[in-house]
Amino acid sequence: MSRTPVQEVYLDHAATTTPRPEAIAAMEAAITSVHANASGFHTSARRAKNALEEARERAAELIGTERRHDVVFTSGGTESDNLAVMGAAFASRRRTIIVSAIEHKAVLEAARSLARFGYAVQVAPVDEHGVLIVDRLAELVDGDTAVVSVMAANNEVGTFQPVGHVVETVRSIDDSIPVHTDAVQFFVGRDLDVTDLGVDLASLSAHKFGGPTGVGLLYVAAGTRIESMMVGGSQEAGRRAGTSNVVGVLGMVAAMEETARARARFDALAGAERDAFEAALMAGDPTSTVTGADVDRLLHFSHVRVPAVLAETLLIRLDQGGVFAAAGSSCQSGAVEPSHVLTAMGLDPDAARECVRFTFGWDVEPGTGTRSAQIVLDTIKELR
Ligand code: PLP
16 A cells, blocks of 8 residues: 655755755856866866956855955865865964854864864853854954854854854954864855954855855965864865866855845745744743744754644654754764753753754745744654
8 A cells, every 4th residue: 555645845945955955046157058077278278267367256256255365165064174274273273162062063073173283272162052152252352262162153053153252352362363163054044254253264065055066165364373274275265175076166156146046935924834833832832942942043053842742753754754954963963972062051961862853944935934943843742
């Protein structure tokens, strides 16, 4: 007997977004017209190089800098974060890296991996809402600080971080210390203006805002020194060796443009669905709680704790019911360890194992919020 197909609801846009049609169109056009190696000398290579440099200029504008040289194209968020943290540390004579406790592993592990080269890592705590305590970070900054890294918005709970305040604080102590922000989740929800924000380094990843996977960028402010982590080529002005991913970059920049253009609409739509989802969920199960509900957070993020239901069990049952969500960082899924973000916020490990993240996308259908909340409620009832 054939089973009735379930209607699928993709609520895992923090893991990766649905590609935007504009990005797909840009890549389809590029794969035939500008596929040549942008480092070559012939006309076809120059065409690819020109397309790459035009895209760099547009990307620079879209993140608030006038200098296209400030944009280094990479293979995504992980590489951008690694390059920022490790690249800045290696370019410095100082030996301490300061990170917030809720950074993505691409920052945390990059910092920790430097221990074998004699670097130390200092971790600045967050409060119970998942927001960095800037005063506590300030206490860690000293003459040995090589780089400070604080994300713009957290990838598990969606809370915005006070990056502008971090920049001011670090500058007031020592204005030679570079400040990096991982803006991988932030960009989909808010305009990023690196000049206004005052950061020296900022990471973006295309697949988090409707672009392709495997491409991203690192903003490197003029005068900020980083050592390349990739060697064997002089691409990206010596800051990232490797043949340029022109097609991916064109897809990313098309997605950046569309994301920036349609942001107000995205906020209204995804925000309304997220709010409807949380309202329906809380009404149906008053024991559930929303993480970060009292602070500024990404409008398309809903991170909820469902007491007495293991996240893994809930996710498996939701998957069978056609609702795709995640427990914490997608990169940690499958791991039994409770999320470092939640434990940093003071949740005990058992409570942390009862948390699930639902993230809405630009293509969300109206009504998805209430419909999926009902599926979650039915599933919770079955499991309890
Ligand atoms: N930083 C944050 C905040 C993320 O959420 C992610 C992806 O989950 C990354 C970095 C890594 O990005 P990528 O998947 O492009 O390597």
